[in-house]
Amino acid sequence: MTTLHIILISLFTTGITATPYCDQQLKQLRVAANNLKQKCTVNTTTISTCCDLNAFYFFTKPSGVYQMDCWCGGKWNIANVFCDTTTANGGWTVIQRRKDGSENFNRPWADYEKGFGDLRGEFWYGLKAMNCLTQTGQWELRVDIEFPGNKTRSYLHYNVFRVGSASEEYPLTIGGFTGITPTDPFSAKVHNGQKFSTYDNDNDKHGNNCAVQVGNAKDNGGWWYKDCWNINLNLQYNPKEYGSLLLGGTWYNPRWIEMKIRPLSCIPQ
Template sequence: MLYHATGVLLGFLSLYILVETSDICRKPNGDNNINGKKLTEFPIKIFPNIGLQSCYKECQAHGNCFSANYDRNQLTCQLMDKTKSQLNPLIDAEHFIYMEMTDTVGSRGKTCGDIVCNNHSTCIRTLSGKITCIKTDCAEPYPLLDNGGITERTFSPISATYGCNPGLTGVGSGKRITCRPGGKWSALSYRCETPDHDCSAIIRSDPDMIGHNGVFTISSYPNKTTAYCDMTTKGGGWTVIQNRVDGSTDFYRTWREYSDGFGNTSNNYWIGDNLSYHSGSMFSTRDQDNDYRSDHCSQYYHGAWWYYSCHLSNLNGKYMGPGVFNDLSMNWKWASDGESLKSTRMMIRPLSF
């Protein structure tokens, strides 16, 4: 026998009614059981820590269950709203038993005594002996999410949590929805979008973003990450790949760290440019010497840069603050005659913008 507890609020009191699943349910028919197989469709409900016979009864009692997968190892019951067919074939699953309901299905649907339960109700027998249908599930089907799907579900309370397909970005905070038995789903205020490649792509897709500087998610450098976008300077669309405002972040780092990116977009950071050739020079770091001198420019000048032999600029050099003339410092000789700079920002944007 299966028992169901239903909670009802009466003023300031909580009344819990204990009811028994209707004994119209029969024991599993061995002829309808298939060992080592299961249906791969999405379950409409899952019961943990339950026996095979109880699993069968739960499916018989539920208005929208026509088959069940039973996991003998995990003692888990999956109620299904479909049966095996050419479009929904069974698959091999060593620890599963597949069962189909036949004895409670009539021409009008799932029978419950002399009535028929709708697809969100369960047939029960109350302690007084009355057979009836009670609402146990959401009256609406699960909402669909373009380019995404359900990642987690609960049944008490009834809820569904959504996520995006790999490579896409979720937008919105309402990715978990809830429903009362017999009710409707709460709003799914969540969508899946292709992340913008860089800051210029953000403006191409939404010209109203011009003038709105800030941190955005982009899909490059080298993977999906966040970057500060300058949406104001010369029409906007600039991806800031380097920003330095003080000496709180060490820029004397390894090749891997520069490839992955480091720091915080609110002050000092670097977001991994592809470290390819620039003006005929390759990027060098303290652990990877790619310059054209016999010694190691990155180690000698305490930085990471497209050194040639060695540099006229060293924007990832040691932060010393303004007023210092030192080749190890963060400097740009063309702009400051070699004086250490107070702050720097490197921005890139496609020539075709």
């Protein structure tokens, strides 16, 4: 047993009264101590979610692009991901970002399935990858939103987030709403349980294809439509005629959006 290991173990076996900051540091040390006990290192242990970054470093790693392995379909799938290491204690895998309208989100099924865009800019991470990540364990979703003329960001938070398989048309399971917005735009009656739709694969409950055109809304991007949406974060960037987010009876068009997910067990206890 190493000297560092002994010191770390002693920290957790003696009574310590800690400030919130110190408490968070102790949580990270607890994970590090476990890794030492298991002889784990960054090079020998699979990084399967952005949470794992917290398990190998005493100090917060910067948000950015990292390589991640995910076991899915009977094999390891290696891909780059954008990890948010700072928001609400970090550990988030970013699965979508809109910020300047530079990326076209009016795309076919195949693009939404495999993902598209720039991880450092605007992108959609891909339905296949979302299913791969969320098929085991419990996952939460956070949507950070910035509205035009307001630099203070709002957020939606859900304790339940899962994307189903390709054979099921990637249905959405979402619930446990919290956040600083007054209402739940995903709503169990609107988007929960809905299959994904694109302009070339219509799975919604509307008479028309919600991804194509509904009234003045057209070229709407792929989404978990029902009849058609209370929230559509893949809608045209800042359209003038219609809104992408219904809150308290008012439609809004955020100018900055990030969807991010992490396991509920992410933060060490």
